[in-house]
Amino acid sequence: MHPAPSVIIFTTLSGLGFGLLFFLGLGFPAVSGWIAFVFFAIAYGMAVGGLMASTFHLGHPERALKAFTQWKTSWLSREGWCAVLALIVMGLYAIGAVFLGQVWSLLGWIGALFSLATVFTTSMIYTQLKTIPRWNMNLTPVMFLSFSLAGGALLAGQTSAALPLLLIAALVQMLYWRKGDQALASSGTDLGTATGLGARGTVRAFEPPHTGTNYLLREFVHVVGRKHAEKLRVISFVLAFVLPVLLLVLPFNHFFALLAVASHLAGVATSRWLFFAQAEHVVGLYYGKR
Amino acid sequence: MTQLPNSTDRKMGLVIDLDTCVGCHACVISCKGWNTENYGAPLSDQDAYGGNPSGTFLNRVHSYEVQPADGHAQLIHFPKSCLHCEDAPCVTVCPTGASYKRVEDGIVLVNESDCIGCGLCAWSCPYGARELDVTEGVMKKCTLCVDRIYNENLPEVDRIPSCVRTCPAGARHFGDLGDPDSDVSKLVAERGGMDLMPEMGTKPVNKYLPPRPKDTIEEQIDILAPLLAPVAEEPKGFLGWLDKTLEKL
Numbered sequence: 001m002h003p004a005p006s007v008i009i010f011t012t013l014s015g016l017g018f019g020l021l022f023f024l025g026l027g028f029p030a031v032s033g034w035i036a037f038v039f040f041a042i043a044y045g046m047a048v049g050g051l052m053a054s055t056f057h058l059g060h061p062e063r064a065l066k067a068f069t070q071w072k073t074s075w076l077s078r079e080g081w082c083a084v085l086a087l088i089v090m091g092l093y094a095i096g097a098v099f100l101g102q103v104w105s106l107l108g109w110i111g112a113l114f115s116l117a118t119v120f121t122t123s124m125i126y127t128q129l130k131t132i133p134r135w136n137m138n139l140t141p142v143m144f145l146s147f148s149l150a151g152g153a154l155l156a157g158q159t160s161a162a163l164p165l166l167l168i169a170a171l172v173q174m175l176y177w178r179k180g181d182q183a184l185a186s187s188g189t190d191l192g193t194a195t196g197l198g199a200r201g202t203v204r205a206f207e208p209p210h211t212g213t214n215y216l217l218r219e220f221v222h223v224v225g226r227k228h229a230e231k232l233r234v235i236s237f238v239l240a241f242v243l244p245v246l247l248l249v250l251p252f253n254h255f256f257a258l259l260a261v262a263s264h265l266a267g268v269a270t271s272r273w274l275f276f277a278q279a280e281h282v283v284g285l286y287y288g289k290r
Numbered sequence: 291m292t293q294l295p296n297s298t299d300r301k302m303g304l305v306i307d308l309d310t311c312v313g314c315h316a317c318v319i320s321c322k323g324w325n326t327e328n329y330g331a332p333l334s335d336q337d338a339y340g341g342n343p344s345g346t347f348l349n350r351v352h353s354y355e356v357q358p359a360d361g362h363a364q365l366i367h368f369p370k371s372c373l374h375c376e377d378a379p380c381v382t383v384c385p386t387g388a389s390y391k392r393v394e395d396g397i398v399l400v401n402e403s404d405c406i407g408c409g410l411c412a413w414s415c416p417y418g419a420r421e422l423d424v425t426e427g428v429m430k431k432c433t434l435c436v437d438r439i440y441n442e443n444l445p446e447v448d449r450i451p452s453c454v455r456t457c458p459a460g461a462r463h464f465g466d467l468g469d470p471d472s473d474v475s476k477l478v479a480e481r482g483g484m485d486l487m488p489e490m491g492t493k494p495v496n497k498y499l500p501p502r503p504k505d506t507i508e509e510q511i512d513i514l515a516p517l518l519a520p521v522a523e524e525p526k527g528f529l530g531w532l533d534k535t536l537e538k539l
Contacts, residue, residue: 001413059407059427066404067385070292076385076410128383130490131416188489189416191354195368196484196498197308201358206365209318209350212343215421219412282487283418286352286370 001132002222003276010054011122012269014083015144017046018115019152021090025112027105028158032097040094042155044087047115051083075128079121086114119148126275133183134279139176146172147240147268154264157257159248166248166264170241173271177233184280184290194285205288220281221289232274240267292384294377298396301468302434303374303495304454305477309502310461313353313367317453317462321349321371321432324452329437330402334425346423348372348432349453366501369462371453372419372432373486373494374398380411380420380431389429396468396495397436402428416490439464467495 020043024031031039055061068084070077090111096102123144126135150169153162191205192198244260244267284290325348326333335345349371357363374391378398381389388404389411391397400411407427412420420431435451438444448455454462465474474497477483483497525533 057409059409059422059429060405063386063404063406066387067406067408070385070387073292073382074385076383076408080385125383125410129414130379131414189487193487193489194416195354195366196486196500197354197356197366200364200500201356204355204357205352206355207353209315209347209352214344214350215346215412215424216418219409219422220418281413282416282490286418 001276001279001281002219003273004057006053006056008269008272008276010050011144011275012050012265012272013046013053014050014122015119015148015268016151016155016265017043017048017050018083018086018118019148019150020155021047021086021115021152022112022149023152023156023158023161025090025093025108025110025115027103027108028156028161030103032101032103034098036094036097039156040090040098043090047083047087047118075121075124079118079125082114082118082121086111086118089114116145116148119144131282132279133187133189133282134180135275136187137176137179137183139172139179143169143172143176147271151264151268154244154248154261159252163245163248166241166245170237170245173237173241180278184282187282189282189285191285191288191290194282205286208287216283217287217289221284221287222277223289226278229274229278232270236267236270236274238267239263240271243267292381292387292389294381294391295393298376298391298393298468300395300466301374301376301495302395302397302439302465303467303474303497304371304434304451305463305465305467305474305483305497305499306369307461307463307481307499308366308368309481309499310459311351311367311369312459312461313351313365314458315351316456316458317369318347318349318351320452320456322347324435324438325430325433329433330400331423331426331428331430333430334423336424344424346421346430348419348421348430350418361506362504364501364504369453370417370419370486371496372398372434373417373492373496374432374434376493376495377491379414379490379492383410383414385410397434398431399433399436400429400431402426405429416487416492417494434464467497 024039024043055064067077067080071081089107093104093107093111096104120141123141127140130136146169150165153165191203195203197203243263247256247260250256280290322333333346337343352368354366354368355363356366374396378391381391386404386406388401390399405428407422409422411429420429423430439449450464454464463474465472467474469475478497481499483499485494
């Protein structure tokens with residue numbers, strides 16, 4: 001898949017932003033006044049910034065409101081609803097915490113629930129696609145949720161929660177890569193089933209339909225950068241998990257905490273780039289590109 | 291709107307004969323020609339006459355080589371357009387309701403004024419049947435020439451999809467695949483029509499007829515050759531004289 005910057009920024013930032021909102025909604029840390037304002041500003045900046053970025057790849061962003069209509073069938077529509085509800089409920093909760101010194105914990109719990117639901121619905125947009133075996137796995141939502149919770153705990157300064165959550169997310173990431181690498185092969189889809197000619201012999205793409213490129217090849221058959229995938233995995237893993245865990249184990253220091261957050265953000269963004277760049281859409285089979 | 295109908299009254303679709311297709315791409319051109327100036331936004335091209343041309347097409351013809359375990363390889367031309375699936379994933383993923391499947395004939399269409407161009411329907415299609423138009427920012431796909439097949443302004447012979455009307459080899463057939471007595475359904479039953487990527491669970495309406503087995507080559511391949519031995523009779527008379535004279539020059 002084409003690793004469009006808009007979707008990488010969106011899933012990375014929104015995942016972390018809603019993760020932070022989850023912890024704020026549960027009252028970790030229990031903040032009020034200006035400190036609460038800063039925490040909520042960071043969370044909203046990331047969550048809303050990510051959502052805005054996701055509209056950049058739309059052909060007609062001015063019609064985006066129509067995307068709220070099909071929640072009965074469409075995960076993208078459900079994601080829109082969850083995101084808006086999470087932001088509204090958490091906004092009310094934030095007003096209480098920042099300006100009124102009130103903790104409306106029921107509102108916080110509901111907001112936290114919708115924040116996690118937003119991350120889950122985002123992951124389901126990808127997970128539902130049978131056409132991309134690497135995404136069509138139970139581990140995909142687990143990965144999105146574990147990343148969001150680990151990053152949220154890190155941003156919320158919840159060291160004791162962040163450590164185990166980072167370790168869990170690291171484990172999920174490793175399992176995802178392991179299973180993902182076999183996903184296309186074990187899906188049973190190949191050029192033989194794509195053309196229905198597999199029983200007759202070995203099928204080979206002889207001539208593409210056009211000498212030039214097209215939308216399908218640009219969008220679904222990204223191969224640039226695959227050769228660096230192994231190195232990028234190591235870089236992403238070290239940045240997202242190893243370094244933040246080491247920094248958390250060291251005696252607490254605000255600079256270390258900031259470094260841990262920055263490193264985690266860069267690591268997750270790299271992992272998301274790989275999530276898209278390495279995903280093989282089965283339409284590539286028709287072009288002999290798998 | 292993006293909920294799929296439980297069943298459709300008819301299942302209009304195409305039957306493509308891989309035995310007959312000669313790979314001339316006439317269907318590709320006639321599809322582009324008809325659909326760029328009729329239903330919905332035009333099918334734009336980018337850098338059409340430059341070094342890196344690219345454009346929106348609703349129908350593309352691939353060519354595959356099949357190498358059996360023993361025997362000769364076979365070249366198979368493979369036209370591919372929307373299969374108007376019964377369980378169309380492109381419809382249910384659409385967040386706006388722009389993508390829909392018609393109850394009356396099963397045709398999958400895009401309401402372009404509702405399309406936000408998110409591309410998710412194209413992601414969900416295993417066949418590459420949907421292409422986002424770069425100029426218009428909306429999703430384009432085969433309409434089964436919905437503006438031809440019911441069009442009473444056209445002569446009756448033209449009320450079939452443009453690709454079917456154009457095909458010089460008769461490799462494309464159009465009809466109701468939900469009616470077991472229709473010509474296309476009989477053709478599918480007779481020739482063992484197949485689904486593409488059945489494991490995807492999309493239940494395509496369009497069917498592909500597999501190539502018929504080729505003749506096998508026998509030992510005595512050249513039974514006519516002895517009868518076709520070159521006949522070189524020496525010319526006589528004036529022509530014989532002319533031949534000899536010219537030879538001497």
